Amino acid sequence: MNIHEYQAKQIFKGFGVPVPEGKVATTPAEAEAIAKEYGVPVMVKAQVHVGGRGKAGGVKFCKTPADAKEKATAILGMQIKGLTVEKVLVTVAADIGSEAYVGIIVDRKRKKPVFMVSAAGGIDIEQVAAETPEKILYLPVDTRYGLRSYEAMRMGFFLYSDVKLAKQAAKIMQQLYLAFMASGCSLAEINPLVATPTGECIAVDGKMVIDDNELDRRPEVEALRDVSSEAPSEVDARNNNLTFIKLDGNVGCVVNGAGLAMATMDLVKYYGGEPANFLDIGGSSNPEKVVNALRIITADPNVKCILFNIFGGITRTDDVANGIVTATKANPLQVPIVIRLTGTNEEIAMKILTDNGFSASADMDEAVIKAVKLAKGGQAA
Amino acid sequence: MSIFINKDTKLVVQGITGRDGSFHTKQMMEYGTNVVAGVTPGKGGQKFEDKVPVFNTVYDAVAATGANTSVIYVPPMGAADAIMEAVDAGCSMVVCITEGVPVLDMTKVYPFVKERGARLLGANCPGIISPGESKVGIIPGRICMPGNVGVVSRSGTLTYEVVYQLTRAGLGQTTCVGIGGDPINGTNFIDCLEAFEKDPKTKAVAMMGEIGGTDEQEAADFVKHHMKKPVVGFIAGQTAPPGRRMGHAGAIISGSAGTAAEKIEAFKAAGIGVAVRPMDFVDLIKAKLN
Incomplete structure (x- = not known):
């Protein structure tokens, strides 16, 4: 089962992963009000279960609340790969220093969840894997023991040479892993994980795919299902x-x-x-x-x-x-x-x-x- | 001869008093499988069909009966525990029929089973049958007949379809194995191919794969480098749209990995005969056997 970005970020937040503030709007007026409340530039992001939202024009930067209203008007009701956009996420725009990729996916070959992390974030990770595989660190996790501190630290230092950022990233790996296991995911992704110019790590986009076989024992996750998107x-x-x-x-x-x-x-x-x-x-x-x-x-x-x-x-x-x-x-x-x-x-x-x-x-x-x-x-x- | 199960298989059924467990235990007994025990916690001391003793734990069942193989028909959320219980109790072969086992549970089960040197088949599989010797699971016995073709498949009913067509054409089987369609399963194609290659009775192998993952490509590579016996293969899902899960958790094409075209190419490159339709197995195997 797919869940929306805003839902994934709520789960992340519950496990301590830093995410930008954001709220969901279903009308342009709501989007404007949310932007006004934050009082800073925002991103308006289409909430649909497909990749490539940005390329399709479903993700826009807005300087003012009026701008947010205008962009939300354009995005709501838009068709992206055959799906109609019913909701947008209005979220505080982050200051971007650098962008990294962090993902966990259940790997059939290794028969374990595997972390994939790369400092070359913000773009298509499959392209990175194909063209510059050395820029990705793969780290399989034995779920009987969980993610160990040294493994999280290794990934942190693979992403950042700055010690403060590396330690923050390591902590985020632990939090993401716990969110992944507790939600019964087959995939969880932060792309990008942004390092701000002031030295903070923050998950600017989030994605989770839930193993359908988990839903019987996780009613709180099943409740996130959006039937209007199916x-x-x-x-x-x-x-x-x-x-x-x-x-x-x-x-x-x-x-x-x-x-x-x-x-x-x-x-x-x-x-x-x-x-x-x-x-x-x-x-x-x-x-x-x-x-x-x-x-x-x-x-x-x-x-x-x-x-x-x-x-x-x-x-x-x-x-x-x-x-x-x-x-x-x-x-x-x-x-x-x-x-x-x-x-x-x-x-x-x-x-x-x-x-x-x-x-x-x-x-x-x-x-x-x-x-x-x-x-x-x-x-x- | 056969692989993984034979006349010496002494079976314990976990979940023997449940709806599916009881139905299929009767079928296995009718087929001639040596069902020595059943397990349902709380029903220890009862007899199933006035014949098979029921125990509270697999440990008790193994101690009392010497069971060496277990088959599991318990609900999905209890399946991981049931598998580990069977292995811990000393069963060297465990067949898990249960469908819908969470994949994260399997990430714990798989290394547990491997480290103890046991073999797990499934989960989410139809089981295994060595025609004329033993049947463990749900493959209908009457569509099989003893012979010299080894069958291995990721699917259930598609396996029946192919076995049925082989049997109708007079091509009997040594063993038919359904490895299951889940992304993480205990036994893969290569495990079965390796066993069929070593089994003196098996003269040819029929292999049915499907879209998703790279198991078939790796199996093709194994055939190319390690097998002398002829293999014929089929891939289900040639017309499946990308990115959609087709019932089996494994049957999903993500990106470019795991398409039917890719797998069929790998088969051809390894000298595996490609059945375009299930019925093509018959002629291709006959040709390879001659």
């Missing part, structure tokens, strides 16, 4: 324990298991079609899940054919068949449906389907070919 169909799916990602094609896919779901999308494409979505109904099945899946998929007007691909292991195929029958009785389908199912209780499922006027096959390729053809307006073979 596609409604994806929110609906998540509330019904389905994993759904909307795509641009016209073959609506309902599959059990992520790997098979991806392979099904690939096969749709292989046979000349375009998948309308990724949808994983998950392991343990109940008919209700199938009903919800069908409702979400048929809400997409692009969908011209629905393809079920179910390989029953934990999932009982008769549950899926019952779900299809229930859902289509309540809301008759406007588009053709192609069903492939095999595995646990396959015979019962086939009987349920044929008794209700559906046909189903046990072969994946055959079903995909048929679905692609129907989506293109052709007749089924």
